[in-house]
Amino acid sequence: MVIFDITTSVDGFVAGPNASLENPLGEGGMQLHDWATVTRAWRERHGMGGGESNADSDLIAESLTRQGALIMGRRMFSGGSGPWEDDPNRDGWWGDDPPFHNPVFVLTNHSRETVTKDEGTTFTFVTDGIEAALEQARAAAADKDVFVVGGAETVQQYLAAGLIDEFEIHVAPMLLGAGTQLFGELGANLPQVELDTVVSSPAATHVRYRVVK
């Protein structure tokens, strides 16, 4: 299956305004992820102890077991948006041990060698489009799922192309007022969706949809 799974504000933003290399999620954007960063499952994946064991944590843990490969846009690889995003020498902003622990396929116009990090994370750069990236990701994922992890533009491309099977939106209880919208204007010929499940905690409302094929 091909999935996206992303956090938005109540008003539909995945990042606040004025994103930069220092602040890739823009003003107020880090807070969107507070529901996740306090959980035991998220902290464990990021090499940290402690954290809350709650419904939010269980949901992250389950999602992680399903991941076999990831797809991201070049800005998510490089961090925020800016003149550095196409710099072929820039080694992402994820450090030596990115939290993906799976093969990651990065959509870009600039070919470069695959970058290998610790704990099973590799970044492979795909220059021939979203379907080619998906084909590679499916092969790498084997019997697990392919997660389109962002940013918004990448998610929109896969959704509009009818390539998404399921998606989950984690709605954080906050308004951002400006920034990057998850959906924006997707245009016509959109897939039909059905509600799958809703899980709710004070920290976020997790709404899962199936795309009707």
Place this chain on the structure above:
Amino acid sequence: MVIFDITTSVDGFVAGPNASLENPLGEGGMQLHDWATVTRAWRERHGMGGGESNADSDLIAESLTRQGALIMGRRMFSGGSGPWEDDPNRDGWWGDDPPFHNPVFVLTNHSRETVTKDEGTTFTFVTDGIEAALEQARAAAADKDVFVVGGAETVQQYLAAGLIDEFEIHVAPMLLGAGTQLFGELGANLPQVELDTVVSSPAATHVRYRVVK
């Protein structure tokens, strides 16, 4: 209390593209409200028998008992957007028995006499801004709640002005891709919100927030 309570698509639209007098909710916009129009409570309010008695119906029935007065923008009164929206001779598009059964305050630049309809619906035209309309609506509502019923621009004005106490978003399981967004870009200085309750059915996910004062 001052409340809004509105239905959006998963991608945050309250109306589809190409709204007109004949199709005020735009292409695909009527379907947003399928979750409501099949319920017993909605049908009863619109003078029709039958309908489903379910969680969605209970939620509508409870909301109706709380309403003491309503506020709407001029386009919602006139129907859609177009050259007719400021026509002072146009008597709305709600017919002789609008489903409001309460005093309705219409935000407009054109003063006109109050219009009285059947079953307790009155349309009073307020030309001196959103706070003046709210003051009149509060007086009319007495110990009940004031509902800001739309459209999106009106909701945004009240929210950005810090005049909303609670709001509920009914998310219909569909993508519209274009049209009128509920929130759009609200800008800075937004109120803080907290999750209140989540009620979910296959037909819609109802998420209620409190504004932190």
